[in-house]
Amino acid sequence: MSRFTKKLPYLLVLLVFPLLAGIYQLLNNRPNKAVVLTTTLDQEIPFLPVFIIPYILWYGYIFCYLIYFCFKNTKVYFKTILLIVTGELICFLIYFFLQTHVPRPALEGDGFMTLLVQWIYTKDQPYNCFPSIHVLTTFAVMLASLHIKSKHVLNTACIHIVGSLIIISTLFVKQHVIFDMIASMFLVTFLYGLAFELLSIRVTEKSQTAYVKNK
Numbered sequence: 001m002s003r004f005t006k007k008l009p010y011l012l013v014l015l016v017f018p019l020l021a022g023i024y025q026l027l028n029n030r031p032n033k034a035v036v037l038t039t040t041l042d043q044e045i046p047f048l049p050v051f052i053i054p055y056i057l058w059y060g061y062i063f064c065y066l067i068y069f070c071f072k073n074t075k076v077y078f079k080t081i082l083l084i085v086t087g088e089l090i091c092f093l094i095y096f097f098l099q100t101h102v103p104r105p106a107l108e109g110d111g112f113m114t115l116l117v118q119w120i121y122t123k124d125q126p127y128n129c130f131p132s133i134h135v136l137t138t139f140a141v142m143l144a145s146l147h148i149k150s151k152h153v154l155n156t157a158c159i160h161i162v163g164s165l166i167i168i169s170t171l172f173v174k175q176h177v178i179f180d181m182i183a184s185m186f187l188v189t190f191l192y193g194l195a196f197e198l199l200s201i202r203v204t205e206k207s208q209t210a211y212v213k214n215k
Contacts, residue, residue: 010070013081014063020088024133027095028125034101037130037179042171047105049113051172052120054165058134061162065141072148079195080144087136087184087191091128100130104174117173124175132176135184138166143192 069077104126107114142163145151151159170176 004071007071007074010074010077011067013078014066016081016085017063020085023092024088024128027092027099028128034099034127035130036101036103038103038177039179042177045171047174048172049111049117051165051169052113052116053169054162055120055134055169055173055175056116057162058138058166061166062137062141065145065159069144069148076144076147080140083140083144083188083191083195084137086195087140087187088133090187091131091133091136094130095128098130099127100180102126102129102174102177102180120173120175126175129176130180131183131187132170132180133184134170134176135167135181136188138163139185139188140192143188144196147196 066077066080069080104121107118107121142160145156145159167181170181171178
């Protein structure tokens with residue numbers, strides 16, 4: 001059995017994401033009281049329908065890079081999924097106790113980009129906002145990719161450029177506000193430190209201790 005074939009069953013772990021999506025939908029309804037975190041700076045950010053393209057690309061971006069991680073570095077793959085799942089569960093807990101609402105602009109015209117925005121607005125109610133799962137998952141992939149060695153320069157550029165566009169797209173299509181974005185990035189950074197840095201240090205310390213004892 002080839003190395004590639006041996007890793008195929010690992011992709012079954014991705015089935016956790018439809019389950020998370022189901023939980024998200026249960027929480028994505030109109031609450032009795034929703035907090036609006038919009039700031040003056042958010043109001044200065046223009047609504048640009050063209051950014052719906054990177055916003056929608058998020059769906060393919062996350063799964064394509066998780067599959068890439070699986071075959072490139074299995075440990076990074078599992079750590080990234082652990083990071084994302086933990087982050088989303090924390091988000092769900094926040095959504096349950098503190099729902100926020102992002103005011104959406106009135107859509108005018110029937111251009112293709114506007115229709116895409118309308119489609120997203122219809123599928124996703126403006127309540128599960130703080131922190132942003134779009135930002136959380138994207139930033140998690142961007143940080144995890146730092147542990148993938150021997151990447152082509154174009155691949156590295158794609159991960160970070162497309163990822164950055166996805167993150168800022170949440171602001172330009174008025175799906176999220178600045179506080180949503182910042183909260184997600186702080187949460188991911190904290191969980192990343194636990195999953196990729198602290199855990200790695202402990203594993204290294206145990207390995208060195210075992211080496212000394214055997215020596």
